[in-house]
Amino acid sequence: MAYFYPLPSSLPNLRFLHLKAMQDDKVSKVRVPHVLTVAGSDSGAGAGIQADLKACAARGVYCSTVITAVTAQNTVGVQGVNIVPEDFVAEQLRSILSDMPPNVVKTGMLPSTGIVKTLCQSLKEFPVQALVVDPVMVSTSGHTLAGPSILDSFREELLPMADIVTPNLKETSALLGGVPLETISDMRSAAKAIHDIGPRNVLVKGGDLPASLDAVDVFYDGNDFYEFRSSRIMTPNTHGTGCTLATTVAAELAKGSQMLSAVKVAKRYVEAALSYSKNIVIGGGRQGPMDHLLKLKSNVQRRPFDPCDLFLYAVTDSRMNKKWGRSIVDAVKAAIEGGASTIQLREKEVETSDFLEAAKACLKICRVHGVPLLINDRIDVALASDADGVHIGQSDMPAHFARALLGPEKIIGVSCKTPEQAQQAWIDGADYIGSGGVYPTNTKENNKTIGLDGLKTVCLSSKLPVVAIGGIGMSNAQAVMELGVPNLKGLLLCLLCLIGNVY
């Protein structure tokens, strides 16, 4: 059943115009790689459909979904399974395959023979470039997701159609009637035996190989064996690794990779994701989900931008650090102890590698104290060190490019002397403005002084929070704050001025 919401007659039908332009070829069309996953939903979102969506998003591939079962599942185990009726699985398949053909189909939990048969029929009617079969049978927590009754339909119908099948050790054993698997040599023989059933390639996954320091998977293409080896990440967060591996293989195939390089990339991605998420805590059970987007850990550490952080904003100056014989790291530590609420590293004379090392060391200190660390001008150093953001001047990289490179969360400050520049900073997505020089300064050559009046004009012209810059010290700080404009949030002080006040 389709519903149509009529647009108000006063509005032009923009979608219609867009489609027409596309038909006229006025807008260039972009085909995106597309994987269809046919799998079960995992309410805990570590495995199944949810893992597949996240893996495809992380790998830059569109993912559509046909849901075969809904599971009630968490980090403790599987509390319930509700199988989607076979004819509704068929309807979902028809919806996708008839309208938005995927490059690759990947299968996960297929809980009944009827569903396996329906899928095979659909794939015969709507052939795709590749079929990746992850023969999910038992969850890592030990709950049956697809019983032994499906084994015959796997062997007789689905596997012979597959370009690759990716069983774990238990599934490998089940497909071969219960053979024991204890060594890599056993995995090789099993890969060959499964290949004889009909799939073009076999990847026997060794995540659960007992007494193995490495995580070793065995790949067999009918001619040669390959071992994919990675160090074993010591983490409880391995729920969903199998789904993620198979979906990433599918995603790489959809982009146009050959099978062997698709498997290689997938194995590396799973290892990287496990390593990123090895210490995250979600749920109280024995096996947690992994973090597909490699983001959770750093997001927890980073506080969102708070304009009050601009209050005592300390900036380093390498020449002064040299003169005082202090390292940047020591100076930053002392400034935080002296009350700095934001630190900016402004190092114009150091080598890039030294700057990066200093930024990483300062970031550790800043994170401990909850103080944001910004990098002056050098977007590359900010990205490489994972600093909280950048401060850029009018002749540095325009703020909208910086925003595109740094993403939506990082802090961007822009130096502005005029209302026009302040307006542009807002349009470009800056988080705050640095405005000055309020007083003459010798840390910046040829820098025009705008005075308290200039500062006030910039503040009044913008909604962005402002930090006053230039020649500010303990003697004149009060005069600046007494301007009394609500968005003037703080003062930028030379870092040594702040330390000098403490020592």
Ligand SMILES: Nc1ncnc2c1ncn2[C@@H]1O[C@H](COP(=O)(O)OP(=O)(O)O)[C@@H](O)[C@H]1O
């Ligand atoms: N602790 C780990 N460290 C590194 N890689 C792992 C770890 N556990 C599993 N893997 C890898 O994750 C993928 C999925 O393997 P496995 O856990 O055996 O499958 P499943 O999740 O289907 O049971 C494989 O490439 C395996 O080598």
Ligand SMILES: Cc1ncc(COP(=O)(O)O)c(N)n1
């Ligand atoms: C819906 C669904 N599909 C697949 C798995 C297997 O994942 P794992 O072996 O990591 O438990 C799962 N637990 N739930």
Ligand SMILES: [Mg+2]
């Ligand atoms: Mg696993």
